[in-house]
Amino acid sequence: MPFKQFFTGILTMALLVLVTTSGWAAFGEDIERPKPTFVQEGVDWIAELIPRGKSTRVQIRFHAKGGILAEPVPKIFGETDGPKIDVKNYRSGFFVVNMTPDQKGGEMALSLSSSYFNSATDIWGVTERVSKTWGTTGVVARIVKGEPAVLTFTVQDGSTLDEDGQADGKIQVIIAPRDHFWGYAIGTLVIRFFGVFLVLGILMIGMILSGKVFQALEKTKQPSAPVMPDEPGDLDQLADSTELESPAPGSDPVQGVSPAMAAAIGLALHLHWKTAATPRTLPSATPVPATSNWSLSGRNRLMSDRMSAFDRVQKK
Amino acid sequence: MSWQYILELIQNILISQTGVPHLTMGNVVMLLIAFFFLYLAVGKRFEPLLLVPIGFGIFLVNFPLAPIMGLTEEGHPHLVRYFYQYGIETEIIPCIIFLGLGAMTDFGPLIANPKMLLIGGGAQLGVFVTYIGVLFFGFTLKEAASVGIIGGADGPTTIYLTAKLAPHLLGANALAAYSYMAMVPLIQPPIMRLMTTPEQRRIKMRQLRPVSAREKLFFSLTASILIILLIPMVAPLMGMFMFGNFMRESLVVKRLTDTAQNSLMNIVTIFLGLSVGATMQAEVFLNWKPLLIFSFGLIDFVVCTFGGILTVHIMNLFLKEKINPLIGSAGVSAVPMAARVSHSEGLKADPNNWLMMHAMAPNLAGVIGSAAAAGMFIAMFQ
Numbered sequence: 001m002p003f004k005q006f007f008t009g010i011l012t013m014a015l016l017v018l019v020t021t022s023g024w025a026a027f028g029e030d031i032e033r034p035k036p037t038f039v040q041e042g043v044d045w046i047a048e049l050i051p052r053g054k055s056t057r058v059q060i061r062f063h064a065k066g067g068i069l070a071e072p073v074p075k076i077f078g079e080t081d082g083p084k085i086d087v088k089n090y091r092s093g094f095f096v097v098n099m100t101p102d103q104k105g106g107e108m109a110l111s112l113s114s115s116y117f118n119s120a121t122d123i124w125g126v127t128e129r130v131s132k133t134w135g136t137t138g139v140v141a142r143i144v145k146g147e148p149a150v151l152t153f154t155v156q157d158g159s160t161l162d163e164d165g166q167a168d169g170k171i172q173v174i175i176a177p178r179d180h181f182w183g184y185a186i187g188t189l190v191i192r193f194f195g196v197f198l199v200l201g202i203l204m205i206g207m208i209l210s211g212k213v214f215q216a217l218e219k220t221k222q223p224s225a226p227v228m229p230d231e232p233g234d235l236d237q238l239a240d241s242t243e244l245e246s247p248a249p250g251s252d253p254v255q256g257v258s259p260a261m262a263a264a265i266g267l268a269l270h271l272h273w274k275t276a277a278t279p280r281t282l283p284s285a286t287p288v289p290a291t292s293n294w295s296l297s298g299r300n301r302l303m304s305d306r307m308s309a310f311d312r313v314q315k316k
Numbered sequence: 317m318s319w320q321y322i323l324e325l326i327q328n329i330l331i332s333q334t335g336v337p338h339l340t341m342g343n344v345v346m347l348l349i350a351f352f353f354l355y356l357a358v359g360k361r362f363e364p365l366l367l368v369p370i371g372f373g374i375f376l377v378n379f380p381l382a383p384i385m386g387l388t389e390e391g392h393p394h395l396v397r398y399f400y401q402y403g404i405e406t407e408i409i410p411c412i413i414f415l416g417l418g419a420m421t422d423f424g425p426l427i428a429n430p431k432m433l434l435i436g437g438g439a440q441l442g443v444f445v446t447y448i449g450v451l452f453f454g455f456t457l458k459e460a461a462s463v464g465i466i467g468g469a470d471g472p473t474t475i476y477l478t479a480k481l482a483p484h485l486l487g488a489n490a491l492a493a494y495s496y497m498a499m500v501p502l503i504q505p506p507i508m509r510l511m512t513t514p515e516q517r518r519i520k521m522r523q524l525r526p527v528s529a530r531e532k533l534f535f536s537l538t539a540s541i542l543i544i545l546l547i548p549m550v551a552p553l554m555g556m557f558m559f560g561n562f563m564r565e566s567l568v569v570k571r572l573t574d575t576a577q578n579s580l581m582n583i584v585t586i587f588l589g590l591s592v593g594a595t596m597q598a599e600v601f602l603n604w605k606p607l608l609i610f611s612f613g614l615i616d617f618v619v620c621t622f623g624g625i626l627t628v629h630i631m632n633l634f635l636k637e638k639i640n641p642l643i644g645s646a647g648v649s650a651v652p653m654a655a656r657v658s659h660s661e662g663l664k665a666d667p668n669n670w671l672m673m674h675a676m677a678p679n680l681a682g683v684i685g686s687a688a689a690a691g692m693f694i695a696m697f698q
Contacts (some may be wrong), residue, residue, distance in 0.1 A: 053457035
């Protein structure tokens with residue numbers, strides 16, 4: 001079959017991509033890199049940006065204590081000068097922050113606050129300049145429900161975090177708010193998968209309950225529905241004694257009826273419903289054994305006609 | 317006028333006003349891809365209503381210098397770009413298609429057996445597995461979500477989500493979704509046979525209870541209330557779907573229902589297909605991503621089928637009246653193809669086992685499930 005070859009081809013190509021590093025590299029480009037814009041508000045600077053994996057803009061407020069804060073600038077690492085970090089973990093991007101402490105060698109506290117941050121958000125920066133190692137800046141988080149989360153860390157002029165490493169009255173730090181990408185991706189995946197189940201489960205309960213209400217309403221509308229017999233032989237007796245109405249759901253009214261008779265009933269129902277305003281689900285109780293071509297043909301025709309309501313191939 | 321001048325004139329016309337010198341290998345490859353999908357649609361009858369316009373869209377857009385999908389010098393869109401801009405970028409067309417689908421859908425089998433909704437949820441397993449899988453290949457979160465939804469086997473949902481999250485992948489995702497939807501009869505049966513025993517395939521299910529027109533009418537309202545309250549992001553899709561269904565079941569707007577089912581649906585399908593096809597220009601399409609999308613799309617369908625059948629097996633552990641696991645595969649929402657596959661596999665196991673209407677229930681649940689999954693993804697990026 002040619003399509004087997006088609007599938008095999010696709011899977012083989014996928015495998016090739018998987019085992020070749022060029023395949024991985026091809027998708028490494030950072031097409032979602034945040035492009036923040038900054039506005040000053042009092043002594044604070046506010047960055048507005050769309051983080052990776054988001055469609056809406058968020059704000060990050062920069063506030064410093066113990067000195068003056070200059071306008072932060074976004075940092076774009078080149079391939080050679082960048083530390084070995086996974087950019088996906090830094091969804092709001094990297095920032096270069098310049099500050100002037102009140103005195104040379106002084107200490108400043110820098111706070112970043114945003115509604116986008118959560119309890120898992122940390123702020124990372126250079127912790128070892130020679131090897132360009134990144135690590136946590138030792139953030140103290142203040143998270144109050146309903147308010148933006150505030151992450152604060154201290155940096156001393158001339159310390160490791162300070163880019164020039166000298167106590168010269170100027171502090172420059174390169175920092176980034178960090179969330180664990182895979183933790184977020186897998187966590188949200190599991191929650192959302194079960195979320196789909198939850199939604200469908202709630203809908204199912206709603207439908208079961210409303211179904212019971214509607215069934216009860218239908219029953220009250222048909223109080224004279226006859227009780228169907230268990231034994232096939234009782235059918236004749238029943239037909240003599242009462243006019244046959246629609247069977248109760250779950251009962252077994254057609255057991256023992258010949259296939260030809262069943263097909264005739266099916267055809268009659270089919271013709272009846274074809275002219276009715278809307279198609280209905282068959283009210284028969286159990287499948288009728290199809291042993292003759294005539295009955296099989298009738299059932300096929302019936303099923304095909306009912307399927308037209310779902311036929312996307314014809315109508316979509 | 318010298319001969320040299322005439323030659324220069326001809327040369328200028330040939331170079332600047334005809335496409336021939338600008339034809340690249342990429343264009344040729346894309347034209348071949350267009351022919352392939354047109355062949356699938358016309359020769360093999362694979363989703364022809366979608367693949368013909370998509371295939372022709374690919375065909376048209378890959379002629380060099382053709383003003384089809386670009387912008388004029390004044391910045392106005394070319395012909396098909398207009399369709400794309402106003403139909404897909406604004407997300408109008410997928411929602412109108414959902415309106416038509418709602419107007420075409422009889423929820424009777426699902427209302428009669430609401431338990432089947434869980435199968436529609438289980439069959440979304442592939443969506444989430446693929447989402448994680450493509451992340452390993454450097455896809456962004458948004459791209460991963462748009463590729464994952466392919467396994468939901470719902471074309472309009474795939475287009476809606478992709479247009480929202482990763483429009484640059486629209487062509488590849490839509491093509492993969494519709495191609496694999498058409499190939500459901502080839503993809504699903506081996507998995508179904510692998511995951512079921514002959515005895516399980518022969519399980520006969522009780523006939524569905526009758527569902528009154530009034531119950532069907534109320535279903536579209538109750539389902540809208542519950543789903544939109546829980547996942548507001550899915551309101552455009554589900555709202556239109558249930559609106560179409562409400563019109564159908566109300567029986568008082570037959571003309572509107574008929575228009576939504578037929579004329580409107582057909583009109584938007586033309587623009588949808590053409591616009592989606594026209595996004596597949598050589599310079600955009602010819603890279604590793606579409607190939608990966610096709611590969612993961614196939615895996616997605618396989619895992620979704622697996623998830624649906626597995627859900628039935630799990631449900632059967634707790635149910636007194638067993639469900640035939642063959643209908644689990646219909647939880648992917650390729651309506652009604654997946655239900656037909658369940659039915660035909662059931663007939664192979666027992667010629668007297670009529671699973672069609674039973675399989676329609678998870679099939680319809682799959683439509684709701686994939687829309688719910690899409691809503692979950694959209695909400696994730698808000």
